[in-house]
Amino acid sequence: MEESDLKEIYRILLEEFGPQKWWPAETRFEVIVGAFLTQQTKWSNVERAIGNLRQAGLLEPYDLAKADIIELEEMIRCCGFYRQKAARLRNAAQFLIENDMYELFNLPIDQLRKILLSLNGVGNETADSILLYAADKPKFVIDAYTTRIMSCIGVEGNYGKLQKLFESALPQDVTMFKEYHALIVEYGKSYCGKKRCEECILIKGHRKGTMHGKEQV
Numbered sequence: 001m002e003e004s005d006l007k008e009i010y011r012i013l014l015e016e017f018g019p020q021k022w023w024p025a026e027t028r029f030e031v032i033v034g035a036f037l038t039q040q041t042k043w044s045n046v047e048r049a050i051g052n053l054r055q056a057g058l059l060e061p062y063d064l065a066k067a068d069i070i071e072l073e074e075m076i077r078c079c080g081f082y083r084q085k086a087a088r089l090r091n092a093a094q095f096l097i098e099n100d101m102y103e104l105f106n107l108p109i110d111q112l113r114k115i116l117l118s119l120n121g122v123g124n125e126t127a128d129s130i131l132l133y134a135a136d137k138p139k140f141v142i143d144a145y146t147t148r149i150m151s152c153i154g155v156e157g158n159y160g161k162l163q164k165l166f167e168s169a170l171p172q173d174v175t176m177f178k179e180y181h182a183l184i185v186e187y188g189k190s191y192c193g194k195k196r197c198e199e200c201i202l203i204k205g206h207r208k209g210t211m212h213g214k215e216q217v
Helices: 003-017 027-035 043-055 061-065 069-075 084-096 100-106 109-117 123-133 144-152 158-171 175-193 201-207
Strands: none
Touching: 003 158, 003 175, 003 201, 027 043, 027 084, 027 100, 027 123, 043 069, 069 084, 100 109, 100 144, 109 123, 123 158, 123 175, 144 158, 144 175, 144 201
16 A cells, blocks of 8 residues: 555545544543543443533543542443443543643653553553544554454554554644544444445545555555
């Protein structure tokens, strides 16, 4: 796959869906909370849980860190794995009390990523979501839809290899990274999630020769 292919995919998706302006959150901390909650669940469930937390006044680190664990679990039950997520949220909130969030976000991207990955419950996708959407760092998020779509157009690779492919092909533009990732998610929900494989506009573009053949990255 060539650099122009990924830029062409972005153009196709933007033309199909328009700007997504993702991530919907009022504060950076809310983005962090959402990044934990969205693990293995639909965004509609995250919205419900965020609404519960907002109503309870728990969308600030200090308030969330001292929240009653049983009450917190009930507020986020709709997101699944609610006991694990409640404990992880309180742990992350306590970490941000002890380590100023804005000072952390001023750290070099690789250093900040390493710190995030050291937190309980934070893997590559969660860490990179926080880096991109909360810290405004140019780190491309690879999710299940990205992996699936890339595979469908003939590009296979693990998380790190696919991320390197996107980051090397695209300008280091935070706004573009946010839009591109959000467009992939929207496309995945609209086509992959509804099994509209025969209508896939990306595969059609691939067959027309505007994108190149199968490869390992």
